[in-house]
Amino acid sequence: MKAFVVNEPGAPESLQLTELDTPIIKDDEVLVKVRAISINPVDTKTREGKSLYNTLKETEPVILGWDISGEVVEAGEKVTYFKPGDEVFGMVNFPGHGRAYAEYVAAPEAHLAHKPANIPHHEAAAATLAALTAWQVLVNEADIQPGQRVLVHAAAGGVGHFAVQIAKYFKAFVIGTASKENHDFIMNMGADEQIDYNEYKVEDVVMDADIVLDSLGEENSLRSLKCLKEGGKLISILGGAKEAVQEEAKKRNIEAKNYLVHSSGEDMAKIADLMSQGKLTAHVSHVYDFEDIAKAHEQVETRKTRGKVIVHVS
Numbered sequence: 089m090k091a092f093v094v095n096e097p098g099a100p101e102s103l104q105l106t107e108l109d110t111p112i113i114k115d116d117e118v119l120v121k122v123r124a125i126s127i128n129p130v131d132t133k134t135r136e137g138k139s140l141y142n143t144l145k146e147t148e149p150v151i152l153g154w155d156i157s158g159e160v161v162e163a164g165e166k167v168t169y170f171k172p173g174d175e176v177f178g179m180v181n182f183p184g185h186g187r188a189y190a191e192y193v194a195a196p197e198a199h200l201a202h203k204p205a206n207i208p209h210h211e212a213a214a215a216t217l218a219a220l221t222a223w224q225v226l227v228n229e230a231d232i233q234p235g236q237r238v239l240v241h242a243a244a245g246g247v248g249h250f251a252v253q254i255a256k257y258f259k260a261f262v263i264g265t266a267s268k269e270n271h272d273f274i275m276n277m278g279a280d281e282q283i284d285y286n287e288y289k290v291e292d293v294v295m296d297a298d299i300v301l302d303s304l305g306e307e308n309s310l311r312s313l314k315c316l317k318e319g320g321k322l323i324s325i326l327g328g329a330k331e332a333v334q335e336e337a338k339k340r341n342i343e344a345k346n347y348l349v350h351s352s353g354e355d356m357a358k359i360a361d362l363m364s365q366g367k368l369t370a371h372v373s374h375v376y377d378f379e380d381i382a383k384a385h386e387q388v389e390t391r392k393t394r395g396k397v398i399v400h401v402s
């Protein structure tokens with residue numbers, strides 16, 4: 089099968105197209121013929137030798153990627169939920185070795201869900217790592233409730249545009265930060281208010297929030313504490329809840345923590361259900377051919393992507 093490997097970390101060109109054996113599945117895995125994959129900032133950071141590179145390097149060859157949508161072609165002996173012919177999607181083995189930049193992926197059945205029949209593969213592939221992050225942060229970690237005020241940073245991005253929709257689905261009041269050109273986009277996703285972060289400091293214009301989803305890091309986390317009410321929650325997906333933030337949060341009676349997404353077929357099934365009902369939409373702004381995966385990395389590295397970047401595999 090064709091796959092992209094990283095022999096030496098570095099620029100997007102370090103993604104090398106190669107021919108590998110099709111993976112052999114374990115008893116609890118399915119073999120998925122991949123139709124589409126999605127590209128995330130963690131992919132580009134890992135390609136550069138940062139983030140999860142050392143973890144992946146333990147089991148060479150290093151094959152990046154975690155987000156897949158495709159068709160089951162083989163099922164392990166202990167697999168009960170999927171059979172050959174089923175269309176599935178999910179985030180495979182995160183934060184381990186997902187090996188998604190390939191024509192075939194061995195995926196634990198516990199990491200997948202049935203792809204809704206009315207959702208094309210490229211949109212399904214888009215609603216995996218980023219959608220799971222938004223779901224796990226807001227629902228599993230923050231226990232979002234109707235009427236709460238939720239501040240979503242980088243609301244036009246991969247995680248952000250799902251977080252806006254999920255918060256809205258739970259009947260929260262949603263405030264999103266974005267540059268001016270994305271304001272209509274985030275309002276269409278369901279935001280109630282938008283803040284141009286180039287023009288305003290968020291702490292000057294947002295108060296009494298119950299939940300903040302930070303995806304920008306420590307400095308942003310620290311400033312965002314001022315937007316929260318007592319008893320509020322700040323969850324950073326970029327390690328922003330460092331010591332200084334924790335200390336300040338304690339003084340303000342705020343819970344501040346970092347969060348790392350993990351593979352979950354159970355959460356994927358909830359995302360699938362919302363998508364099938366049209367209550368959650370993946371916005372795909374760029375689709376590349378498999379051979380052009382380096383260009384997909386360059387797009388993600390602009391940090392200006394609206395929604396998701398997808399690579400069509402087969």
Ligand SMILES: NC(=O)c1ccc[n+]([C@@H]2O[C@H](COP(=O)([O-])OP(=O)(O)OC[C@H]3O[C@@H](n4cnc5c(N)ncnc54)[C@H](OP(=O)(O)O)[C@@H]3O)[C@@H](O)[C@H]2O)c1
Pocket residue numbers: 128129130217218221241242243244245246247248265266267268270285303304324325326347348349388391392393394395
């Ligand atoms: N811990 C975890 O489990 C986890 C999971 C997923 C992602 N992450 C991390 O979270 C970050 C975001 O991920 P992503 O997939 O959403 O990224 P992304 O899709 O690449 O985000 C791009 C968006 O960021 C916005 N943006 C850039 N700078 C901004 C700023 N200063 N203020 C507000 N918005 C800004 C841009 O909107 P404008 O054009 O409007 O500026 C753009 O739409 C990444 O660093 C990623 O590695 C962590």
